[in-house]
Amino acid sequence: MQVFRCPVCDRPVYFHNTRCACGQEVAFDPETQSMGIARDTCANRDRIGCNWVAEAVLCRSCAMTRTVPDLGAPENLGHWRTTEYAKRWMLANLGRWGWFGAIDKGDRPVFKLLSEQTSTGEINVTMGHANGTITINVTESDEAVRVERRAELGELYRTMLGHMRHEMAHFLHLRLSKDDRFVAEFRALFGDERTDYGEALKRHYDNPRTADDSYISDYATMHPHEDWAETVAHLLHLVDVLDSATAVALSLPGVKTQGYDAYAQTDTEDVLNRAVQISIAVNHVNRAVDLPDLYPFVLTPGVRKKLALAHRSLRAPA
Structure with a gap:
């Protein structure tokens, strides 16, 4: 993510900020990817801290949310706020490649943000994507819940941003699949993504496979749709890591970031190699304070081929 500048005093302003240190109210414009003086802001600004400009009453992001968690359960306001931020x-990030902007005339996703906690009791919530609708379990915005499930499921990586990237990848596949060339390459x-998903799901949980050279994670082995979603999520992680390192002028011997635009780069191997080197360095720093690795994965040759297709396909909307 970029580091922005205050339009009044030129101090650094970060993606989550609604106000600069100088006191100026600011708002993010996803069309220009910039922070400006707060005018015509999203109607959700005061309630959940949305700092985007409005396209009508709501901003581009909030307008995609058709269902919010039951606010009769008091903890859900905070869960909704955290989930919308992710x-x-x-x-x-996707807007840097042109997705969902003014020139993108394709369909946009619909989000259902549900909580396991409601005013009438607990319910089961299953995250997923179906025909353009993305369901997110906002209960996992609670750090303690997410850490517990990460341990239960044996996952190295489980974050709200990761969930968003994974489920959005399913929607992006739906859009991209209108192109026969993409389908053939995929x-x-x-x-073949037409293989029975229900059977694949049952087989995965009855007899789970371990990722080999061709898969980024164990879950990716389940079905081509999940392989794609996991691959795209990791691509978005890595490009964003590199972009964020560039934004704070972080560099290493042989990995100069000054003037580098991770989203403009067309060479997938260059992006991956730079991001991996940055990740290894940050992993080492994290260990100094006993924190988990930033990116605890190895990119095998088979995975890199899949990442290259995802990168090539996502650099412009279908």
Whole structure:
């Protein structure tokens, strides 16, 4: 993510800020990818801290949310706020490649943000994507809940931003699949997505596979759709890591970031290699304070081929 500048005093302003240190109210414009003086802001600004400009009453991101968690359960306001922040971050990243902007005339996703906690008791919530609708379990915005489930499921990586990127990847596949060339390339690398998903899901949980050279995670082995979603999520992680390192002028020997635009780069291997080197360095720093690795994965040759297709396909909307 970029570091922005206050339009009045030129101090650094960060993606979550609604106000600069100088006191100026600011708002993010996803069309220009910039922070400006706060005018015509999203109607959700005061309630959940949305700092985007409005396209009508709501901003581009909040307008995609059709269902919010039951606010009769008091904890859900905070869960909604945190979840929408992750969604805005994910959408801002994709906006660097032109997705959902003014020139993108394609369909936009619909979000259902549900909580396991309601005013009438607990319910089950399953995250997923179906025909353009993305369901997110906002209960996982609670750090303690997410850490517990990460341990239960044996996952190295489980974050709200990761959930957003994974489920959005399913929607992006729906958009991209309107192009027969993409479908042919996809099936050659990922397999035939028309295979029975229910059977694949049952097989995965009855007899889970371990990721090999061709898969970024164990979950990716389940079905071509999940392989794609996991691959895209990791691509978005890595491009954003590199972009964020550039934004704060972080560099290493042989990895100069000054003037580098991770979203403009067309060479996938260059992006991956730079991001991996940055990640390894930050992993080492994290260990100094006993924190988990920033990116605890190895990019095998088979995975890199899939990342290259995802990168090539996502650099401009279908």
